[in-house]
Amino acid sequence: MGNCFSTSSVAEISPLDLAVKPPLAVVASPAAAAQTHLPAPPTRLPIPPPSAKETTATATATSTVTVKLYGPPNSLVTSYLRFALLHKRVNLRFVPSEDQKPTIQIGSEKTSGTQDALLRYIEEKFPEPRLMLWKFNLEGFDEATPPVVKTIWLQHRSMTWHVERMLRWSEDLAARGGRRAVDPSVGTPKMEIRKFAKSYTQLQEMMLEHAQMEERILFPVLESVDRGMCKSASAEHGRELPLMNGIKEYIKSIAVMDSGICSEELFSLASRFKSLQMMCKAHFEEEEKELLPMVEAAEMGKEKQKKLMNQGLEVMRGTHTNVFDFLLQGLTPQEAMQYLDLLMNFADPDLISSFMCQRDIVD
Missing domain, CATH: 3.40.30.10 (Glutaredoxin)
Incomplete structure (x- = not known):
């Protein structure tokens, strides 16, 4: 993972992240994956970075x-x-x-x-990093898994990584007590807070549109076959929104402080991100365990599945137009290419061309 497409300093992404995040080996439960066609909660084994x-x-x-x-x-x-x-x-x-x-x-x-x-x-x-998987077997998926389920799961992966990145960044800010970062490209503390705010704005846009997509497209389909199935997930969305908006306002208040940024406000900010990280982790795990398997159980035909995915992408048009690179940055190279494969194979070409083709070309 990491900043694959931006030409900005790595410090703008996170002062604590490496330019290339070390890849992860994933060990999942084959039995659980076989039963649900969904990822079992993985045990992540970090591979040491090269010398x-x-x-x-x-x-x-x-x-x-x-x-x-x-x-x-x-x-x-x-x-x-x-x-x-x-x-x-x-x-x-x-x-x-x-x-x-x-x-x-x-x-x-x-x-x-x-x-x-x-x-x-x-x-x-260019063998590294590897991009290709001959089958969509990430975390236990198979050919029977509806494309909208794979798309949602990959979006969860990206949002999880970005929330954890923002948490680490906020903790680093607090530990420094508002003092200048070691990396000179970060700039002054005020400049760093502005970059921090920009990154959070991108994350919030993706998370809000993801929640809207689920509420408008996914949940109605599941509720039509079993009323009340999505009640808990909808309630989670309701609890997360005030926290997310509160973080945004708190970042704004820190950015306009005339007397300098003090540790107390930064530790409070880090605490709020910790709450968001824990809430998102539990929420995503619940959806992946309780709801996403039911999409396959609903026995929709291929055309219905394809329509569902395109409706979801339409709701998330802003994410895929404004912060598409940001979404992909939260994925490993293989996961990012799998996401692109899903768009290429199942999405409406006219829709995805608006956010895949109309982009600045990087020499």
């Missing part, structure tokens, strides 16, 4: 390579391949082309082909 020597070698191997991507700028396939290359941390140069078949050039070598063929080519040329 400084290994890190330098890897950085040299990728950062000195310039990759040219040719293709129409309004093509979903071109955009998909661009996201894949950005995850590889190569120097990417996009060259608009009228040819509908995208082409990748590395040095003097040019390769054209289908989306899958070019993704395999990217994986062969």
Whole structure:
């Protein structure tokens, strides 16, 4: 995970995060996953980061390579391949082309082909981080799992990571007592608070639209087959909203302090983020255990499932238009590509082209 697409300082994302978050090995319960087609609560085993020597070698191997991507700028396939290359941390140069078949050039070598063929080519040329999974088997999913369930689960993953990141950042701010961060790119304490506020605004937009999507699209479907099923989840949304709004106002009050930022306010802010983190964790786990398996149990046809997913994306248009990179940053590279695969395979092309194709090209 990490800031795969932004050119901003890593410190703007979080003073405590590395530029690339170490990957995680996940151990899940095969029995539970087989019963529900949903992820069992995973035990995360952190893989130690590489040594400084290994890190330098890897950085040299990728950062000195310039990759040219040719293709129409309004093509979903071109955009998909661009996201894949950005995850590889190569120097990417996009060259608009009228040819509908995208082409990748590395040095003097040019390769054209289908989306899958070019993704395999990217994986062969730049093995790390791995992007491809031949089946959607993240955390126990399988082909029978409705796409809207996979989408919601991945959104949960992203929001969970961002909430935890904001918690760590707020704790670091409090520990420093409002003093300047070690990283000079963070700027003055006032500048850092503004960056902190911007990041929280992005998170809040994603969380609010996610809740609206569930309430308008997912919950009515489940309530139609078993009235009262979503009562607890709806109540959780009601409890989270005042806390989220309170955090936003508290950040505003800290930002306008004339006498400087003091530790007391920052520790209070960190405490509020801790409450939000605990509340979201319990809420997401409840939904994934009690509600999402029922979407498959509702026995909707493929077309109904596809319609449900597109309705959900329509409700979350703001997230996918304004903070799409932010959403993907909260996922591992494999998860981010799985999210893009879901959009490419099940979403309405006209809808997703509005937030996949109309983006600034990064050279």
